[in-house]
Amino acid sequence: MSAGTNVTHSDEHRQPPPRTMPGDKVRTKKWAPKTFNGCLTCKKRRIKCDEGKPGCQRWPFSMDPFSMFYPMSVVANEDPDAPPKIRLFDPASSSSTPTTPPAAPPTTTLAPPPAEPEPDPAPPRDPQFQSYLSSYPHPQELALVPIFGTQEEYRGFQFFLEKTSNLISVYSKPYLWSVLLPQATWHQPSIKHSVIALASLHQSLTTLGAPSQRANHNVMFHYNAAIRSLVADKPPIDIVLAACVIFWALENFNGSGQPAVDHMKAAIKILGEWKSKRRSKDPADDLISKYIEPTIRDGVKFASKCRMEELTDQMSALCLTTRDVRIMNFKHPAFDDLEDAEKYLGSCIDDILTLKSQIQVQAALHSTHTVLIRELERLDELDARLYRWMHLFQNLTATGPVYMRRMLIVHNVAAHILLDQLQRQAHYNASEPEEMQGPDRDFAPECAGPERCRHNFIVIEVEDVLRHDPLTTTESCRKNPPFLGFIAPIFLVAMSAENVETRRQAINALRWLNVAEGSWSTEHAARIAEATLEMAHKCALVPSNVDVQRLTFDLDEDDQTLTMVWAREPEHKAVKLTKRLDALDLPWAGLDIPELVRRYGYQFSSQS
Structure with a gap:
């Protein structure tokens, strides 16, 4: 009895066998209070959640910010001017199997777009895709694949x-559309689906x-998938804002005025x-602010005047400039x-070119760069007229050839380039607020405008139009080009262009186009552009210089040569560049070459 009692007593105090394999060390679990509610991150951290919406703001400030992955959040940098760092999933550890989002509340349910019988994973080493990556030196290249x-x-x-990011980048922040949003597609389904929906809409409008038709079907499927992901995942505030911006761009592309304003109002x-609850060292600060x-x-x-009245009460949140x-x-x-739009x-382009000539004449007469107030007002x-044109064009319901609509966008971008030149010529600063500027902001890729x-x-878009739109190759289109032309x-x-390769690509596009607009032809333009490049190369100058x-022309009818002379400044008469062109086969009669070149081939007076 005593022995049995002793055995029972020893069994009660016997330790359970360890749950380890032979040779492993026994691990002890660190004590921590249990948490039953709150966000997943606070549960994992075992801290009290503030249950804030759209995301908890407690855990980023209670733990080491570098010990946890922040989805699309910016880590605090020692250098305030340094570009934001985005934590990405490790490609080796991420699963390639797409997760099915939960059912979304009252949204239209569409069938998935028609796909191949057995969809294979996308090839990570596509030659065309790699050529794109090599042409744009992203600091985080792997994030784009x-x-x-x-x-x-x-x-x-x-x-x-x-295509799509390049188009939007000519009007807004290029680094956001070309780098940050593609990076976010790694780990944010809402951004991935919204980006694909926007690209599909763009493709349906330009092909x-x-x-x-296939791209048009994909739009609503991925649009709804993005909304379901936002509802189900409850991402942080920077992701929600980025999604609002993409949705605004999508509705703007589609010409839907009220939905676009609704997305902008939400943003x-x-x-x-x-901003009202902004805290110091907020990991989303740099991304949202910059x-x-x-x-x-x-x-x-880009919104209309009547639409802007709906946003009046919320405008205090934006730092709007004059x-x-x-x-x-x-x-x-x-x-x-489309004819009225053209x-x-x-x-607008004619007025910009006229004002450029007036400011140049004024500077030559007065030997000063001071511009009159009335010219600055113009x-x-x-x-404002160029921005208003884009809004009116997006809401234009009249149909027409796709290539004409795309070429009008090209001319609008060209008008913005001419306006940039005019602003530099007039020493006019129409950039961002002072707090957004820095001494080196124009030289950093993440701060480029x-x-x-x-x-x-312009070069890529025109090449794509010529390559894929059959109407541009017809004889009638080449003999009777649109009012603004192709050249x-x-x-x-x-x-x-500042980049030499971009200039050479444009020269090749001119020769490929091979059209004539009155007495002005692509061959004329290509020869003059090549001569300008050779003049800059001969004196080791940047082509934009x-x-x-400051180009002057002299046509010798006896020798059938055209002489181009460039002088840097009137006070530097010794610095001159000269180039002679063979003009034997070029019909220069009746063509004012200096004026035509200064207007970059725009011939409004002869056609209007």
Whole structure:
């Protein structure tokens, strides 16, 4: 009995066998209080959650910020001017199997887009995609190659990188659209689906036939998938704001005025709430302040006057400049068809070129760069007219050839390039608020403005139009080009782009186009652009330093040669560049070459 009792007593105090394999060390679990509610991050951290919406703001300040992955959040940097760092999923540890989002509340349910019988994973080493990556030196290259589940998603993402992001970047923050949003597609389903929806809409508007129909079906499928992801995942505030901006761009592309304003209204409201509860060392501060908020300001400028009245109560959340307010208050009657849109834009370009000549003459007469107030007011008005044209064009219901609509966008971008030149010529600063500026902001890729992307966009867009739109190759189109023509925007790039390769690409596009507009032809433009490049190379000058406004021409009818002379400044008469061109086969009779080159081939007076 005693022995049995002793055995029972020893069994009660016997330790359970360890749950380890032989040779492993026994691990003890660190004590921590249990948490049953709150966000998943606070549960994992075992801290009390503030249950704030749209995301908890407690845990980023209670733990080491570098010990946890912040989805699309910016880590505090020692250098305030350093670019934001974004934590990405490790590609080796991320699963390529797409997760099915929960059912969304009352949204339209669509069938998935028609896909291939057996969708294979997208090839990570596509030659065309790698050529794109090599042409744009992103600091985080690997972030631009996410492994999507289907070929359809991969093609949509590739179209966004090559076409859609380039188009939006000429009007807004290039680094956001070309780098940050593609990075976010790694780990944010809402951004991935919204980006593909936007690219699909862009593709449906710029292509013909089956590709256009297939892309149009993909729009609503991925649009709804993005909304379901936002509802189910409850991402942080920077992701919600980024999604609002993408949705605004999508509705703007589609010409839907009220839905676009609704998305912008939501973005401004969320931004205002975030600013009112702003905390020091907020990981989303840099991303929202440097990229998302300026993009929202750019978007507001495209809204109509009546739509702006709906946002009046929320405008205090945006740091609007005087220029922004002037653009938003500008009024112009709507145009009814593509021909009216072309004439409106041609009038803007003609006025910009005329003002450039007037300012140059004024500077030559008075030997000063001072610009009169009335000329600055005209410059501001031209800026507002170009923004208003884009708003009216997006809401234009009249149909027409796809290539004409795309070429009008190209001419609008060319007008912005001319306006940038005019602002530099007049020493006019119409940039962001002072707190957004820095001494080196124009030299850092993450701080580059839209003007850095415009030349490259024009060349790529015109090449794509010529390559894929059959109407541009017809004899009637080449003999009777549109009012604004094809040559001028490409010649503008060939004569003013900072990058030498972009200029050479534009010269090749001119020769490929091979059309004549009156007495002015692509061969004329290509020869003059090549001569300008050779003059700059001969004296080891940056091509942009060879200013078109200082080129003079002399035609020798006896020798049939055209002499181009460039002088840097009147006080530097010794610094001159000279280039002779064979003009034997070029019909120069009756053509004012100096004036035509200064106007980059735009011939309004002869056609109007």
